[in-house]
Amino acid sequence: MSLFHAVVWLDHHSAQILQFDAEHVQAEKVKASSRHSKQHGSAVRTEHEFYAEVCEALQGISEILITGSKTAQADFKHYLEKHRPAQVSSVVGYETVDHPSDKQLVALARQFFLKHDRMAGVPTPM
Template identity: 80%
Template sequence: MSLFHAVLWLDHHEAKVLQFDAEHVQAERVKSHSHHTKQRGSAVRTEHEFYADVCDALAGIAEVLVTGSRTAQSDFKHYVEKHRAALAPQIVGYETVDHPSDKQLVAMARQYFLKHDRMAGVPTPT
């Protein structure tokens, strides 16, 4: 099922992608990679692998709201701008939130997109 809107919640260990419309919600979870090595830079590579997987999960979604901790959002935004610039236009906003439930995330995102779409002149689906 391909849905138009999604909310992404992430921290540095996992991400949840919740695609939704007025009636349906489709969830996907992405876990970070854990490579326990003493090699210099392995933490950066691991983070890049994680963010690459998150970006892959967002492929084909027209509008994405990114949520989570401020530092995780900032790191993800930097990764997208540097490594996945084609994805950047799909990200319509960033909101700092703690650990809401999936239902709370979708409710918040629905409100966000209702306002966002109205400002953009996009008709609200009924």
Template identity: 70%
Template sequence: MSMFHAVVWLDHQSAKVLQFDEAHVQAEKVKAHSHHTKQHGSAVRSEHEFFGEVCDALNGIEEVLVVGSSTAQSDFKHYADKHRPQTAKHIVGYETVDHPTENQLIAMAKQYFLKYDRMAGTPSPM
């Protein structure tokens, strides 16, 4: 089930994707795969695989808010802009937060999208 809005909390090891509307929340977790090799660049490839899986989880969502540490957000933004421009165009904002609960994430995202949709002149389907 694909919904109009989603919030993604991420760091470099895991991501929580919460799709939601007024009455429903659908959660999906994505974990990074660690490849312990001596090969140069293996950490970068692992991060790209992880960020790619996060982008895959966002397919079909119109508006996405990405939250988490500033470093993880910056790395994810760089990846999405360079490798997944179709996903990047649906990301409407980035916010730095610590480790909120699922309910706190949803409340924060609903408030964010309400303001964002009003500013954009877009009626929110929430």
């Protein structure tokens, strides 16, 4: 099931992806590979593979909020801009947060998207 909004909490090792609408929440977790090779730059390749998996999980979602540490957000944003430019416009915001529960993360995202939709002129249901 692909829903309209998603919030992602990520660090450099895992990503918690929560797609939601007014009534449903669908969770998915993506973990970075723990394999290491002796090739030059393998850590960068492993990180790129991880971010590619996150992008694949977000494919088709119209509006995405990225949360987590500033460093993880900046690295993911850089990856998007360089390797997935078509998905850049789907990410409508970045918020720095610690380690919220899934319920806290969805509540934060609902508030964010309510404000975002109002700023975009989208009517909100009463």
